[in-house]
Amino acid sequence: MNLLEDTWFNNPAIQKAMWPALLETLQMVGISGLATLVLGLPLGVLLYTTAPGGMSANRPLNVVLSTVIVNVTRSFPYAILMIALMPLTVILVGTKIGPVAASVSLAIAAIPFFARLVETALREVHSGKLDAAHAMGSTKFQTIVKVLLPEALPTLVASFTTTVVTIVGYSAMAGLIGGGGLGRLAYNYGFQRYQIDVMIMTVVLLVLLVQLIQFAGDRLSKAIDHR
Template sequence: MILLDTWFNNPALQKAVLPAIWETLLMVGISSLATVAIGLPLGVVLYVTQKGALGENRWLNVVLSSIVVNITRSIPYAILMLALIPVTRWIVGTALGPIAASVSLAIAAIPFFARLVETALREVHPGKLDAAHAMGSTKMQSITKVLIPEAMPGLVAGVTTTVVTIIGYSAMAGLVGGGGLGRLAYNYGFQRYQPDVMVVTVILIVIMVQGVQWLGDTVSRRVDHR
């Protein structure tokens, strides 16, 4: 009842909620697409260049794994977000708004997703790749027609986990000009001392997470032919 009273007795909050939801969805959508587009190939390269894999390349694997992925993942998102402000301004022309926030969100999520991709690919039985190779498949055909399809349930689960993580990061991005539900919670819930508004924004974020998780679980079950 308190939450309903907060909603109906606060016209400013009603006016601000829909734009905040849209900004969050925009941030999450752009950064998720960029993460999958870059993180999937990166995860595949991490897998195929490891010792004993299809395209073993020790030095490339060390550079990508130890330097690019591990170092980026080691930096807390709040620090990474602030450190990337000059890069964000150079890419999109501004450091404010949901599109600008998508840059740091994607950069933070790409190495995380790449590791999930690598883990999913490791779950594919090596014998399936050997069989494809024995039948004359090229390395690229083995990857695109055997490795990735067989790992699809794990890949879908990885995408789901990554998008949920990005939703959480997006709330933090809102505190430094990214907009969205994070900014709404800060402006109304913290600065104006309205904890009930904070609860409303948390509920909206929980609904988003639950929706993404349900969709991911559904797709994962449908692509799992084991």
């Protein structure tokens, strides 16, 4: 028996399926990453500004945001969260399978994670710069937009890079229950059909994708860091 029979190396069907799977993974990461940035950044700013001693200290709101929204959501293992959110996913996108549907659970899992990283990054900004902005008559919104976020930008970029890398890992799990992408390909061929070569190829592609994202994020963070 030929050991290379029906493997990735000599099966055009499997080779052809690899690239659409990669595009589905990129689609999931792109949609959920954008949603995470748009929603997670303001949430992180709110966590920072409403904390005790913050610019708009509001303990009840901060407790709700920090404990109920961020901590509780982060406590769910992603596989369980993904299944629990299926009804919501159907309401939002009309289906519970496919990369767009998987993006819903990916975003909800990543948003509180990124928000917490944003809060930590903002805490690193020296309070003296914020005091100087207030002394010059800046409003709270102006201080946040023109001082706080620019000063924390290199760390914010690094935090978003970490979040996107995490989303890539989650996207592989999403493939196990119909999310598509490289995770589904690895499960259908690599696990169920015992084709180790397909599993290896999907792992290689995921590693390369993570390395590319990390490299781009590190370069961008260094480029904008003028401290």
